[in-house]
Amino acid sequence: MKHCLIVDDSRVVRTVAGRIVKDLSFSVSEAADGAQALEMCRTEMPDAILLDWNMPVMNGLDFLRALRREEKGQEPIVVFCTNENDSEHISEAIRAGANEYIMKPFDADIVESKFAEVGLV
Amino acid sequence: MQETTFNELADLALRQSGQSIPASKSYLMEARLSTIARRENFATLDDLVHCLKARPNPRFEQEVAAALTGKSTSFFGDRELLDKIVGQALPKRLEYSKTGRLRVWCAGVSTGQEAWSLAILLREAVGSPLANAEIEIIGTDLSTLCIETAKQGVYGHFDVQKGLSIHRLMTNFDRHDNGDWSVKPDLQKQVSFRRHNLLEPARDLGQFDIVMCCNVLNGLAKGAQQQVVETLSAHLLPDAFLFAGTGEDLQGISPSIKPSRALRGAFERDISVKKTEAA
Numbered sequence: 001m002k003h004c005l006i007v008d009d010s011r012v013v014r015t016v017a018g019r020i021v022k023d024l025s026f027s028v029s030e031a032a033d034g035a036q037a038l039e040m041c042r043t044e045m046p047d048a049i050l051l052d053w054n055m056p057v058m059n060g061l062d063f064l065r066a067l068r069r070e071e072k073g074q075e076p077i078v079v080f081c082t083n084e085n086d087s088e089h090i091s092e093a094i095r096a097g098a099n100e101y102i103m104k105p106f107d108a109d110i111v112e113s114k115f116a117e118v119g120l121v
Numbered sequence: 122m123q124e125t126t127f128n129e130l131a132d133l134a135l136r137q138s139g140q141s142i143p144a145s146k147s148y149l150m151e152a153r154l155s156t157i158a159r160r161e162n163f164a165t166l167d168d169l170v171h172c173l174k175a176r177p178n179p180r181f182e183q184e185v186a187a188a189l190t191g192k193s194t195s196f197f198g199d200r201e202l203l204d205k206i207v208g209q210a211l212p213k214r215l216e217y218s219k220t221g222r223l224r225v226w227c228a229g230v231s232t233g234q235e236a237w238s239l240a241i242l243l244r245e246a247v248g249s250p251l252a253n254a255e256i257e258i259i260g261t262d263l264s265t266l267c268i269e270t271a272k273q274g275v276y277g278h279f280d281v282q283k284g285l286s287i288h289r290l291m292t293n294f295d296r297h298d299n300g301d302w303s304v305k306p307d308l309q310k311q312v313s314f315r316r317h318n319l320l321e322p323a324r325d326l327g328q329f330d331i332v333m334c335c336n337v338l339n340g341l342a343k344g345a346q347q348q349v350v351e352t353l354s355a356h357l358l359p360d361a362f363l364f365a366g367t368g369e370d371l372q373g374i375s376p377s378i379k380p381s382r383a384l385r386g387a388f389e390r391d392i393s394v395k396k397t398e399a400a
Contacts, residue, residue, distance in 0.1 A: 085278075101287040103300075107279070
């Protein structure tokens with residue numbers, strides 16, 4: 001079973017996204033900010049990361065840049081999932097190493113479609 | 122829903138789009154018309170039908186008939202077929218083209234995503250012989266409302282996130298301040314849309330190298346299926362390809378077509394039928 005780390009400071013979003021990703025046959029773990037997520041990745045690198053942008057302590061973009069510098073940090077497929085929906089933010093995320101981008105609000109079909117785009121399902 | 126309401130709507134669907142809706146599927150009507158009924162402030166479908174009868178409105182009838190078809194569409198919804206068209210069918214047609222110009226008809230294109238998806242794939246065909254071809258895509262649909270949406274090429278937040286990768290979205294669409302996304306002008310030049318009912322002749326459409334008709338034939342009455350296929354086949358150039366959607370079968374619907382010898386899964390016009398009839 002593939003493992004997806006959901007990184008979002010909103011417990012509601014983590015719960016909703018977690019249910020959707022579990023339905024896609026992933027095991028799920030959660031982190032509330034980038035720093036916590038980075039620690040978890042150092043322990044066990046997930047197959048996929050669903051990543052919010054604006055979070056306390058370390059935001060999504062800083063986390064992604066740090067992750068890609070880690071040993072094996074290139075391996076996880078990172079899908080941003082954020083309210084930052086303008087072209088500049090999207091371009092910045094892709095430059096930093098994001099594989100896909102979900103604009104909030106989202107539903108199960110969007111998550112499945114985006115995961116399919118990057119070969120996760 | 123009253124029985125008379127079901128009968129009126131079933132008759133409208135059959136008359137306008139050739140769709141056959143059995144009484145056992147009356148629940149589909151409720152589901153498919155719920156959005157229109159809510160938007161137009163009809164408390165029930167009985168009220169909607171009453172209004173249609175009291176104040177006939179061809180445009181609204183079209184819209185109701187189009188909604189009853191229940192066709193859902195998304196970007197790259199039939200990726201397998203699109204890949205076959207771009208990877209095999211169009212290059213084969215280009216081999217025999219003297220002008221380097223090819224024409225594709227997306228019949229029953231709904232709000233246009235299928236046609237735009239094809240245009241996006243063609244734009245990505247860098248290095249393929251198709252890169253130098255002039256390819257015109259025409260999308261048609263029964264619904265004026267759908268065609269207006271397709272022509273505008275403006276899609277909402279949810280539409281652009283189903284089937285489109287972020288790379289394709291950023292490359293081919295511009296974002297509006299309200300969160301909608303519109304097809305970039307250079308892509309719009311390649312695609313045009315017009316209203317057309319596949320049960321009627323399409324005299325001014327011309328002939329095509331590829332005709333694709335996805336998720337249209339399922340659900341049509343048998344006679345309507347034959348009529349639609351004959352309309353489509355009448356617009357095929359010699360040896361041109363007709364495709365239904367992946368998983369749909371054109372076999373046996375009309376003697377006007379036969380399986381293509383040149384491309385598995387495609388059909389072509391059976392010119393022997395005309396010759397036999399003429400003899």
